[in-house]
Amino acid sequence: MEDAHAGLLFSIRRNWRAYVYLLPMIVVLLFLNLYPIAYTFYISLTDFGSGGPNSFFNVKFIGLSNYFHIFYSSYYLPQTIALLQNSVVWATGSIAIFIPLGLLLASLLNQPIRGKWIYRTVILIPWAMPAFISLLTWENMLNYEYGIVNSFLNLLHLPSVNWLGGSPLDVWSALFLTNTWLSFPFYTIVFLAAMQAIPSELYESAQIDGAGTWRMFSRITVPYILPTVLFVGITGWLFTFNNFYPIYLLTSGGPGFTSEIFVVEIYQTAFQDYSFAIAATYSVINFLILLVVAVIAIKYARLTQGWLK
Amino acid sequence: MIRRIITHVILALFAIFALFPIYFILITSISKIPLAALSASSLIPNMKSITLSSYRLILTNPQFPTWVKNSLIFGGVSAIVGVGMAAFTGYALSRFNFPGRRTLIYFIIAISQFPGIVLILPYYLMFAKLNLIDTYLGLLIPYSAGSIVFSGILVKNYIDSIPQELEEAAMVDGYTRTGAFFRVVLPLSKPILALGLLLAFVGPYTDYALANAFITSPGLYTLALGLYKVSQTVGAGGINYAVFSAFSFIMGAPIMILYIVFQKYIISGLTLGGVKG
Numbered sequence: 001m002e003d004a005h006a007g008l009l010f011s012i013r014r015n016w017r018a019y020v021y022l023l024p025m026i027v028v029l030l031f032l033n034l035y036p037i038a039y040t041f042y043i044s045l046t047d048f049g050s051g052g053p054n055s056f057f058n059v060k061f062i063g064l065s066n067y068f069h070i071f072y073s074s075y076y077l078p079q080t081i082a083l084l085q086n087s088v089v090w091a092t093g094s095i096a097i098f099i100p101l102g103l104l105l106a107s108l109l110n111q112p113i114r115g116k117w118i119y120r121t122v123i124l125i126p127w128a129m130p131a132f133i134s135l136l137t138w139e140n141m142l143n144y145e146y147g148i149v150n151s152f153l154n155l156l157h158l159p160s161v162n163w164l165g166g167s168p169l170d171v172w173s174a175l176f177l178t179n180t181w182l183s184f185p186f187y188t189i190v191f192l193a194a195m196q197a198i199p200s201e202l203y204e205s206a207q208i209d210g211a212g213t214w215r216m217f218s219r220i221t222v223p224y225i226l227p228t229v230l231f232v233g234i235t236g237w238l239f240t241f242n243n244f245y246p247i248y249l250l251t252s253g254g255p256g257f258t259s260e261i262f263v264v265e266i267y268q269t270a271f272q273d274y275s276f277a278i279a280a281t282y283s284v285i286n287f288l289i290l291l292v293v294a295v296i297a298i299k300y301a302r303l304t305q306g307w308l309k
Numbered sequence: 310m311i312r313r314i315i316t317h318v319i320l321a322l323f324a325i326f327a328l329f330p331i332y333f334i335l336i337t338s339i340s341k342i343p344l345a346a347l348s349a350s351s352l353i354p355n356m357k358s359i360t361l362s363s364y365r366l367i368l369t370n371p372q373f374p375t376w377v378k379n380s381l382i383f384g385g386v387s388a389i390v391g392v393g394m395a396a397f398t399g400y401a402l403s404r405f406n407f408p409g410r411r412t413l414i415y416f417i418i419a420i421s422q423f424p425g426i427v428l429i430l431p432y433y434l435m436f437a438k439l440n441l442i443d444t445y446l447g448l449l450i451p452y453s454a455g456s457i458v459f460s461g462i463l464v465k466n467y468i469d470s471i472p473q474e475l476e477e478a479a480m481v482d483g484y485t486r487t488g489a490f491f492r493v494v495l496p497l498s499k500p501i502l503a504l505g506l507l508l509a510f511v512g513p514y515t516d517y518a519l520a521n522a523f524i525t526s527p528g529l530y531t532l533a534l535g536l537y538k539v540s541q542t543v544g545a546g547g548i549n550y551a552v553f554s555a556f557s558f559i560m561g562a563p564i565m566i567l568y569i570v571f572q573k574y575i576i577s578g579l580t581l582g583g584v585k586g
Contacts, residue, residue, distance in 0.1 A: 128568030
């Protein structure tokens with residue numbers, strides 16, 4: 001026991017420079033991450049901004065009332081369920097498109113074909129353009145009255161579709177289409193890089209054994225790139241769950257509550273309605289959900305293996 | 310043979326899909342139709358109807374230089390501060406097996422689940438008390454902090470690939486460990502630091518959510534706020550697509566070109582942590 005204690009002290013003394021180098025980041029983490037998170041927890045236990053103008057100056061501690069409202073009141077409960085559903089649909093649906101599509105395009109690009117570098121470069125363009133700008137462009141292209149997408153449909157004698165304000169199916173189609181445009185380059189290139197790292201002797205000897213394309217894909221390619229697919233899939237899911245701009249800029253969560261997800265609702269509740277306490281409560285719930293998912297992911301998919309080495 | 314044709318068809322379709330919105334804003338930005346729906350037929354440029362008037366309109370807007378200046382200040386200063394701190398962070402995480410390293414990494418992963426967009430609310434309330442709302446500093450602090458963790462990982466992965474013997478040789482020559490870091494590791498890390506600066510710049514450069522919540526005075530407006538305003542302005546015959554597109558192109562094209570040029574480094578930097586494991 002004493003030995004272990006001395007060993008720790010020795011190790012700290014031996015590595016003291018590491019703590020000095022890390023000081024700026026630790027200060028940032030404490031004051032600009034940990035403290036704001038704790039502060040959000042605190043706000044969620046008050047009536048800040050939820051009880052008329054007085055509640056901005058005379059903040060009262062109200063315990064778990066906000067949580068109670070969000071999970072039990074007939075006003076908030078349907079909203080909360082919709083937020084949870086939409087956030088899960090948004091993240092899961094996106095990943096369910098990105099991964100197969102990325103794998104398909106990566107395996108096509110992993111063949112010896114003519115003009116490969118042209119395809120590769122052009123496919124990267126959506127990723128290179130800042131998403132904020134592309135999203136506003138898509139918003140305009142999908143505009144009901146003036147957008148180019150509907151004018152294409154009209155050219156083919158098809159009726160205009162109210163992409164950003166119509167039925168849930170239309171709205172989610174538009175959102176997934178746009179998000180696919182933004183994300184498929186990244187998934188394609190990451191999977192391609194993983195495929196190119198597979199030793200080519202494996203394919204050569206499989207070919208000698210008479211294995212077909214599909215067999216080689218399922219027996220060599222898939223097992224080799226599975227860790228990458230899992231890592232990218234999980235981090236991508238967590239990222240998309242919190243991906244604010246596509247939904248905020250295209251539909252603002254509408255029409256009604258059709259495409260409202262947690263992060264968009266939090267932003268709007270805080271900065272359009274000034275209901276800080278409710279926004280904070282949703283922030284905490286969003287955080288806890290993702291923390292649970294991240295912990296499970298670390299435990300089972302060894303999310304940190306690249307980090308901890 | 311047939312398989313090869315199918316491969317080319319699929320890849321070509323996705324190439325067109327990828328390119329179309331960029332082509333759309335480029336063509337629209339030089340078209341004469343200022344305030345109308347763009348019809349599908351106008352996608353093929355007609356030499357007679359090409360005009361640069363939308364670009365002229367934006368560049369001669371008296372507020373435009375202010376927006377450019379503010380975007381450069383917010384992006385540039387916060388990138389330098391953030392990546393500067395990240396260089397030390399990455400070095401410490403790469404080279405030292407210090408007690409608490411594992412805890413720190415788990416801690417970073419945990420707090421990353423509280424995304425930047427959700428941090429805006431507590432920042433707003435904290436910074437209001439400090440009178441930092443609607444000031445340069447009020448935005449520069451969150452922007453600089455926002456890039457440090459991400460850039461730190463980028464730098465760590467890069468330094469992992471630099472042989473440790475180089476520093477040891479420098480230390481044999483009489484440098485201290487810190488001296489070896491400045492004289493050997495930092496110069497070798499120049500590519501990743503440049504890349505970190507680019508990525509850290511783009512965040513604030515295209516931020517709308519935080520700037521929109523914090524900024525009220527026009528003197529602090531950024532390009533992103535300006536572009537958003539233009540994109541939402543509906544005129545008599547519709548949205549002014551030509552002006553919006555020209556603005557998008559001016560703001561987006563430089564970043565797009567840099568990303569394409571540095572693609573190899575950016576992608577290896579972004580994926581190393583996951584792919585290598």
